[in-house]
Amino acid sequence: MAACRKSEILIVEDVNDIREMLCEFFMTHDFRCSGAENGKRAMELFAEKKFSLIFLNYELPDTNGYELYKMIRENNKTVPIIFHTPHYKAMRNKIKNDRKVGFIDKPTLLTTLYDTAMKLLNN
Numbered sequence: 001m002a003a004c005r006k007s008e009i010l011i012v013e014d015v016n017d018i019r020e021m022l023c024e025f026f027m028t029h030d031f032r033c034s035g036a037e038n039g040k041r042a043m044e045l046f047a048e049k050k051f052s053l054i055f056l057n058y059e060l061p062d063t064n065g066y067e068l069y070k071m072i073r074e075n076n077k078t079v080p081i082i083f084h085t086p087h088y089k090a091m092r093n094k095i096k097n098d099r100k101v102g103f104i105d106k107p108t109l110l111t112t113l114y115d116t117a118m119k120l121l122n123n
Contacts, residue, residue: 007052039063058085080120
């Protein structure tokens with residue numbers, strides 16, 4: 001797991017408090033973190049940096065997580081993506097063959113987010 005330390009992650013979450021809390025949590029585990037409040041900002045950051053992992057909320061002000069996932073996959077087929085959303089069951093049905101995707105219900109424990117992130121990063 002130490003190989004994943006200092007990995008850069010992107011948190012795409014429109015609720016500021018949740019986005020900040022997730023970034024703070026992952027930074028305490030030696031990750032670098034960038035946050036985006038909407039799909040437009042997420043794609044700007046995605047173009048600027050190489051992320052090791054992306055967390056996506058489904059409901060965003062300017063798009064939805066599935067549309068953003070498709071845009072990301074057009075440019076990068078391998079970056080792990082975790083959908084952190086109460087709509088995870090619908091997302092799982094839409095995305096069946098991508099082994100670099102995880103799904104987590106919202107709300108969830110931070111340890112569950114961390115464990116899922118580590119599993120995807122180590123695959």
